[in-house]
Amino acid sequence: MNPLNLPFDAEEMLTGLRPWIECESPTWDGAAVSRMMALAARDLSAIGATVETIPGRMGFGDSIRVSFPHPDQGKPGILVSGHMDTVxxxxxxxxxxxxxxxxxxxxPGIMDMKGGNYVFFEAMRQITRAGWTTPLPVTFLFTPDEEVGTPATRGLIEDAARGQRAVLLPEPASPDGGAVIGRYAIARFNLLTEGRPSHAGWALREGRSAIAAMARKILEVEAMTTEDCTFSVGVIHAGQWVNCVSSECRAEALSMAKRQQDLDHGVAAMMALEGEENGVAFKVTRGVTRPVWEPQPGTMALYEIARTIAADIGFKLNCGSAGGGSDGNFTGAMGVPTLDSIGVRGKGLHTLGEHIEVASLAERAKLAAGLLMNIR
Structure with missing residues (x-):
């Protein structure tokens, strides 16, 4: 009963994956993400899984919680946590x-992270087809809002992870193909400048531009970046008429740090920027935060299982901590053994060149099956 001998075929997997990729599911389109969840639910039900659809909240799409038949159903087992939303x-x-x-x-989304989710689906499909039962009960949880920091489903993920023996995240593999055993802390902020409107041509001097003030604040925010804590602004919304001095400008900022204390200092520095200058108010609101996840013995034990399986497959699986948060921040910070970035190999995630290496589908399916059949 060697899971590495299961008949994983990359071409067959591509055929099954294609409908998932062509079902576009951007985070902010709740209906589109729910359609993707329904498609995945159909495929999972077809292999004998029990699928529970959890209605979306806060404007986001549905989630699905999937369980596979097992004599110890309900006892601590393995949680496979993935997201179906894309950027x-x-x-x-x-x-x-x-x-x-x-x-x-x-x-779109083939690397981050529908390809990895499909790999674990295929692993369970082949395990089920072979008539095998995993040593531990397996649950999949697919959520709709990871790309914006998981504001709606963090509690759902933490509840699903609590008490589990292992959490596996099929996020994209690291550039060297390695796994992630820890992640840096991330905080998001909503920024607002409030100025004074006026006619831009007739009474320019009477106005106080919220856009101009925000531009200056962005430079100030990003100048706070250090080796220990970074700051960036990635979203701006303002203005409607070019002949009006803008009275309001909104932006979103992201801060990342390797240590929680560095992030805490960064958060304090960001909040201290609030105030009024030249008739324009600047306000900062804390958004979602991902806590630091540091490597722990349980996670390292998971990694050793994965490293051994990878060696049997024929590749070296490195490991390390990483930036770019995931839902592993939550489960890892809870102390639940968590192994992240064991999904497909590829490049260009979040770009119009996003792609995977086709050969990595079978490679990672073997890794997934090996983990599901060897974690005890």
Whole structure:
């Protein structure tokens, strides 16, 4: 009963994965994400899983919680945690169609992280087809809001992870193909400048531009970046008429630190920027935060299992901590053994060049099956 001998076929997996990629599911389109969840639910039900749809909240799409038949159902087991939302808006398929080019396959969300989610689905499909039962009960939880910091489903993920023997996240593999055993802390902020409107041509001097004030604040925010704590502004919304001095400008900022204390200092520095200058008020509101997840003995034990399986497959699985938060921040910070970034290999996530290495589908499916059949 060697899971590495299961008949994983990359071409067959691509055929099954294609409908998932062509079902576009940007985070902010709750209905689109729910359609993706329904598609995954259909595929999972077809292999004998029990699927519970959890209605979306806060404007986000549904989640699905999936369990597989097991004599110890309900006891501590393995949670596979993934997200089905992507950063790509509806219509991205016109610019980034699902296509195969030599050993690569392109498509929105194929690397982050529908490819990895599908790999674990295929692993369970082949395990079930072989008539095997995993040593521990397995649950999948697919959520709709990871790309914006998991504001709606953090509690759902933490509840699902509590008491489990292991949490596995099929996020994209690290650039060297390695796994992630810890992640840096991340905080988000909503920024607001409030100025004074006026006619931009007739009474320019009477106005106080919220846009101009925000531009100055962005430079100030990003100048706070150090080796220990970084700051960046990635979203700006303001203005409607070019002949009006803007009275309001909104922006979103992100801060990341390797240590919690550095993030705490960064948060304090950001909040201290609040105030009024030249008739324009600047306000900062804390957004969602991902706590520091530091490598722990339980996680390292999981990694050793994965490293051994990878060696049997024929590749070296390195490990390390990483930036770019995931839902592993939550489960890892809880102290639940968590292994992250064991999904597909690829490049270009969050871009119009997002792609995976086709060969990594079978490679990672073997790794997934090996983990599901060897974690006890």
């Amino acid at each position: 790509h808006p509806i219509g991205t398929l016109e610019k980034l169609p699902f296509r195969r080019e030599d050993g690569l396959c392109f498509g």
